[in-house]
Amino acid sequence: MNTLVPAIGFGIxxxxxxxxxxxxxxLQFGVTNILNLxxxxxxxxxxxxxxxxxxxxxxxxxxxxxxxxxxxVFSVLLNRGIYTPFVRHGTRLFGMIIVTIAxxxxxxxGLLAGFGANFFSLTMARPxxxxxxxxxFTTVQLAIIAIAVVAMLLIHVLLRYTKLGKAMRATATDxxxxxxxxxxxxxxxxxxxxxxxxxxxxxxxxxxxxVTAFTDTTGSQFLIPIVAVAVLGGIGQPYGxxxxxxxxxxxxxxxxAIISPDYKDVVAFVILVIVLLARPQGILSEIATRKEVAA
Amino acid sequence: MLIAVGACGASxxxxxxxxxxVVGEFNPFTGPDAAFGPEMVGGxxxxxxxxxxxxxxxxxxxxxxxxxxxxxxADAVPAxxxxxxxxxxxxxxxxxxxxxxxxxxxxLNQGKVPMFVDTGQAAFDHTSDAYFWRITxxxxxxxxxxxLWAHKAGYTRxxxxxxxxxxxxxxxxxxxxAFTRLGGTIVYNKPxxxxxxxxxxxxxxxxxxHPQVIFTEVDPQTGATLLSELQxxxxxxxxxxxxxTLQAPWLKAVNGAIGAGPMAKYFEGMQxxxxxxxxxxxxxxxxxxxxxxQVPKPSQWSSDPYSMTYYDGVNVMALAMIAAxxxxxxxxxxxxxxxxxxxxxxxxxxxFAAGKAALKAGxxxxxxxxxxxxxxxxxxxxxxxxEAAKYVQGNLTLVGSVSAAQIAALSR
Numbered sequence: 070m071n072t073l074v075p076a077i078g079f080g081i082x083x084x085x086x087x088x089x090x091x092x093x094x095x096l097q098f099g100v101t102n103i104l105n106l107x108x109x110x111x112x113x114x115x116x117x118x119x120x121x122x123x124x125x126x127x128x129x130x131x132x133x134x135x136x137x138x139x140x141x142v143f144s145v146l147l148n149r150g151i152y153t154p155f156v157r158h159g160t161r162l163f164g165m166i167i168v169t170i171a172x173x174x175x176x177x178x179g180l181l182a183g184f185g186a187n188f189f190s191l192t193m194a195r196p197x198x199x200x201x202x203x204x205x206f207t208t209v210q211l212a213i214i215a216i217a218v219v220a221m222l223l224i225h226v227l228l229r230y231t232k233l234g235k236a237m238r239a240t241a242t243d244x245x246x247x248x249x250x251x252x253x254x255x256x257x258x259x260x261x262x263x264x265x266x267x268x269x270x271x272x273x274x275x276x277x278x279x280v281t282a283f284t285d286t287t288g289s290q291f292l293i294p295i296v297a298v299a300v301l302g303g304i305g306q307p308y309g310x311x312x313x314x315x316x317x318x319x320x321x322x323x324x325x326a327i328i329s330p331d332y333k334d335v336v337a338f339v340i341l342v343i344v345l346l347a348r349p350q351g352i353l354s355e356i357a358t359r360k361e362v363a364a
Numbered sequence: 365m366l367i368a369v370g371a372c373g374a375s376x377x378x379x380x381x382x383x384x385x386v387v388g389e390f391n392p393f394t395g396p397d398a399a400f401g402p403e404m405v406g407g408x409x410x411x412x413x414x415x416x417x418x419x420x421x422x423x424x425x426x427x428x429x430x431x432x433x434x435x436x437x438a439d440a441v442p443a444x445x446x447x448x449x450x451x452x453x454x455x456x457x458x459x460x461x462x463x464x465x466x467x468x469x470x471x472l473n474q475g476k477v478p479m480f481v482d483t484g485q486a487a488f489d490h491t492s493d494a495y496f497w498r499i500t501x502x503x504x505x506x507x508x509x510x511x512l513w514a515h516k517a518g519y520t521r522x523x524x525x526x527x528x529x530x531x532x533x534x535x536x537x538x539x540x541x542a543f544t545r546l547g548g549t550i551v552y553n554k555p556x557x558x559x560x561x562x563x564x565x566x567x568x569x570x571x572x573x574h575p576q577v578i579f580t581e582v583d584p585q586t587g588a589t590l591l592s593e594l595q596x597x598x599x600x601x602x603x604x605x606x607x608x609t610l611q612a613p614w615l616k617a618v619n620g621a622i623g624a625g626p627m628a629k630y631f632e633g634m635q636x637x638x639x640x641x642x643x644x645x646x647x648x649x650x651x652x653x654x655x656x657x658q659v660p661k662p663s664q665w666s667s668d669p670y671s672m673t674y675y676d677g678v679n680v681m682a683l684a685m686i687a688a689x690x691x692x693x694x695x696x697x698x699x700x701x702x703x704x705x706x707x708x709x710x711x712x713x714x715x716f717a718a719g720k721a722a723l724k725a726g727x728x729x730x731x732x733x734x735x736x737x738x739x740x741x742x743x744x745x746x747x748x749x750x751e752a753a754k755y756v757q758g759n760l761t762l763v764g765s766v767s768a769a770q771i772a773a774l775s776r
Contacts, residue, residue, distance in 0.1 A: 072568045079564035086561055178394070185660070186398035188584045188617035195623070198596055205564075207596045279561055282588030282617035286396065290559045326565035331528045331555040 076326035077319055078204025084318025085217035086276050090291065091298035091310035092224055093268025097144075099241040099305030100261035102162070103152055106169040109292030110176035111147075111266065112273030115140045116283055117180060119274040120189050129193040133216070133274045140270020141263040147172065148262045173289065180285040188282045191274075213275045220268065221311055227264070228307060237261055241305060294321075294337065301341050303351025312352055316340060382423040383453040385691055387412065387678055389428055390447065390459035390468070391482070392435035396558065396583050399613040400461050400482070401430065406665030407674025408458055409658045410651035411682075411716070418717040421682045422691055426455070428678075433464045440464030441471065448475045455691060456480070456681045458674045462503070462531030469496060478697045480677030482670060485534050490743045495697055497680075499673045499738050501636050501747040503531065506606050507538030508774045509634045509750035510579050512766045514604055515546040522548060523575035525566075525582065525590070528555035532581040535606060539579060542774050551575050556590075558583050563590045564597065571598055581606040584617035592621035600630045604752075607635035612664045615755050628756045637749035637765050638669035638735045644714035648675050648734035667760060669735060676733030680704055683719045683731055704738040704746075706730050747771075 094108050118139040119132035127135075155168050196207035206214075228234040236257045239247040248254045276291060277283040298317055302309025317337045324336035344352060389408055393401035408428035416425045431447045433440035440460065448454065448471075456478035460468045465483035472479050473493040481488070481496060484503030488496060501509075514522060522543060526532040533555060540550050551573035556566065567590070570578075580603060582590065587609065594600055600622065608614060610633035619627045640649070652662045652671070665671035681696070683703040688696035703719065710730045713719040722729045731738070740746045749768045753760040 072565065072572060075568045076565040079562060079568075082564070083561055181394060181398075186393070186402060186613070188588065188613050188620070190588070190617070190620040196596060205597050276561060280585060280589045281592040281621040282585050284398075284585060287559070287585065291561065322562075322565040325563075326569050329554045330557055330563070330566045333557045333560060 072326040073323070074203040075205055076322045078201070078206060080319030080322035081315075082206070082210045082213060082279065082318075083322060084314045085214045086272060086279060087294055087298050087318050088311050088314035089217050089220050089268050089275065090272035090295045091302070091314050092221065092307045093265040093272060094295050095299040095302065095305055095310040096224070096237075096268070096307050097261055097265030098299065099307070100237055101148075101152075101258055102305075103148075103156075103165050104162070104169065105152075106166060106292065107147070107172040107176055108269055108295065109288035109290070110173045110180070111140060111143060111269050111288070112276065112291065113180060113283070113285060113288030114143065114176060115270035115273035116191075116277040116287065117184060117189070118270075119277070120191055123192040126192075129191055129278065132191065133271060136270040136274035137267040138270065140273065141267040144262045144266025144269065145259055148258070177285055177289060184285065186284070188284050189277075190282050191277060193278070209278055213279060216271065216275060220271065224264075224268075224307055233257070233260060294334070297337060297341050300351060301344055303348075306351065309352050382420075382425075385421060385424045385426045385453050385455040385685075386429050386451045387426060387455055387681070388431045388447050388451060388457035388459075388477075390431045390440075390444065390457040390472075390479070391433060391461050392463055393430055393432040395435040396585075397435040397461065397463055399584065399611055400435070400463075401432065402660065403611060403665060403668060403670050404458050404482070404674050405430070406652060406659050406662065406668060406671035407648075407676075408678055409655045410648055411675045411678035413655055414647065414651045415678070415682050415716050418720055421685045422689070424453075424691060426678070426682065431457070431459075433460060433468070435461070435463035437464050437467035440468050444468045444471050444475075448472075448477065454693075455685070456677075456693060458482070458677055462534065463529070466530075469493060476694050476697070478681060478693050478700070480674070480680070482674075484531065486538075488743075489745060492743070494744075495693070497677070497700060497740070497744050499676060499735065499746045500670060501750070502745065503534040504538040505747050505771060505775070506634065506750075507535050507540075508542045508771045509766045510535075510539055510604055510606065511542035511546055511548070512770055512774065513632070513634055513750075513752050513764070514543065514577055514579070515548060516764070516766075517577075517602075519577040519602070520548045521551050521574060521576045523552035523570045523573065523578045524550050524554075525552075525556060525570065525578050525580045527558045527582045527586065529558065532606075532608075535581055538775070545774065556582055556586065558586045560586070560589070562593060564593050566590075567594050567597060575601065577602045577604060579604055581608050583608075584611075584614040587614055588617040588621035591618055595622050595626060600626050603631045605631070605633040607633065607669070609633040610635045610753055610755075610760060611668070611670075615760075619755060619758075624757065628754055632752050632754055632763065634750050634752050634766070636669040636673075636735070636747075637751040638667075638672050639751070639762070640667040642714070642734075644676075644732060644734045645672070647715045648672060672734035676731070676735050676738065679716045679719070679733060680731055680738065682716055683713075683723065683729065686720055686723045687729075701740055703729050703731050704740065706737070706739065 115136035119136040122132040196209040298313040302313035412426040462483040486504040684696040684699040688699040
């Protein structure tokens with residue numbers, strides 16, 4: 070019991086990072102059906118942008134904005150400059166996965182060449198500890214939870230109450246029908262990449278705020294749990310990703326506390342397998358099983 | 365077939381212009397253990413620089429070539445095969461590390477490639493591989509050193525926080541048995557999944573066991589996350605790490621995460637005892653510091669025992685070639701012990717140049733390098749004492765040592 074309550078609190082922090090990253094990942098996939106495996110490396114690149122910003126003496130909070138902005142712009146350019154031409158040349162789902170792996174390797178090695186095989190930390194004030202209901206958080210972790218909550222609320226408002234959100238959902242469901250109904254799907258796809266990229270950049274920065282030291286592979290190491298969150302929730306389902314993040318975040322922390330740190334990932338994936346056996350489409354999925362790539 | 369090509373590559377005969385002999389730096393240069401490779405470069409480059417400046421080996425110059433294993437057997441095996449197939453003048457390799465040794469040592473041995481390994485795996489304590497040479501301590505020896513140092517400091521309750529990788533886990537059995545034999549108790553011992561976004565739950569479980577000290581070997585990112593969270597949540601307790609924790613990336617990452625003051629107060633690391641002094645070290649360090657164009661920030665390796673032993677490994681191979689009058693690995697490999705083992709009437713040399721001159725004069729030599737004397741046992745393992753160091757204001761400061769005799773007594 071002594072370790073259970075704190076573990077749930079710690080799980081909420083992990084879930085917050087996973088939720089921001091997972092929603093961005095699944096939102097873009099839902100609209101375009103491109104499984105972007107360069108997502109983790111884009112997170113790392115955004116973290117390096119934040120690193121450069123904080124090194125210039127600018128606040129870490131502005132570095133968060135810079136990381137998110139970088140993620141948005143980079144993702145749009147990545148789609149326009151690389152992914153879209155491949156799709157237009159007829160590259161199918163599997164081919165696109167290989168393209169995204171290639172981009173992932175290029176990004177990772179580019180960061181390695183640019184920054185070297187070293188470890189980096191964001192320059193920020195040392196956080197203090199806060200005790201809440203038997204759980205211990207640092208001020209940075211509370212900020213991470215708050216950022217995730219705000220980001221999720223904004224995504225909810227966007228998807229439910231704006232024209233863009235409706236257009237994105239329509240494009241995600243059936244891009245051809247959406248186009249025939251007068252939706253500018255190209256613009257919707259651009260905006261989906263931008264929003265997904267912003268969440269990706271944001272996730273990269275809050276991840277390295279939390280782990281305190283990062284390197285050129287930090288984001289890519291986090292990709293597997295992100296994909297797990299997206300798959301668990303139902304790939305293409307932002308609300309599912311939020312739920313998946315909570316399940317995986319808390320389950321992995323409880324596993325570390327109760328069983329062994331070595332089983333942290335294992336338990337999360339056992340849950341994933343069990344859920345998928347019962348609901349192969351994921352917790353909340355209604356779509357995304359029969360679509361082709363859209364760009 | 366590929367292996368056979370590689371094995372013949374460095375043979376010394378032939379009438380064409382002498383080929384440059386290649387030393388493969390067979391280690392991770394990318395991936396989680398990317399810090400290993402640059403440390404190796406910090407030893408190889410200074411050695412070949414001095415060897416070439418002294419006229420080379422039997423008319424051949426030498427060079428170091430990076431062979432990235434990515435720290436993964438799946439990448440390392442094809443890398444080894446490619447290296448043996450394409451490096452036609454491969455004289456030997458530095459490495460492999462623990463990440464890829466079990467998969468690649470048999471390949472390299474079959475290919476007759478002399479290897480000065482940096483793996484610490486106990487699986488090689490009694491190896492019969494003729495081309496295997498280890499002048500760094502085995503991991504199980506590290507466990508004894510850590511236990512002895514903690515016992516000396518009066519700790520009786522310890523937590524073992526080691527990564528779930530093979531290299532780190534191979535330290536644990538001897539650490540547990542040695543600490544227990546010394547009257548201590550390992551109150552928490554669980555393998556840690558590396559590079560997680562947090563270790564807060566693990567910290568709570570560990571602290572519930574009330575350890576006085578933490579023994580650790582984890583990668584820099586894990587170390588930084590773990591110790592900064594421990595500091596933020598409950599405050600630090602003393603930490604004793606293996607030599608992995610004394611490498612520049614680990615020190616930089618953790619120092620940045622917890623701050624210089626707490627780092628100096630709570631952290632100590634144990635590494636093979638290789639004091640930065642003496643004629644051999646002076647030669648190594650001068651050459652290292654003059655290698656800035658090939659070794660980034662060379663001074664970071666000046667007191668690194670692993671860089672010193674890589675340097676020694678290259679020198680030993682080069683001197684063995686001269687003693688054997690052949691650059692063929694199949695021939696000079698047998699001469700490695702002849703240039704390292706002590707013996708009556710042998711001339712002790714501290715540099716390649718001195719060794720080359722002595723051999724040319726018909727003398728028998730004992731090379732004592734930057735890392736100290738090298739005395740191989742029948743399984744081609746050579747070990748020694750350990751030193752404990754603190755990280756104070758950006759520099760490693762020696763705070764004590766554990767002798768080879770103490771380790772031997774505990775390991776019986």
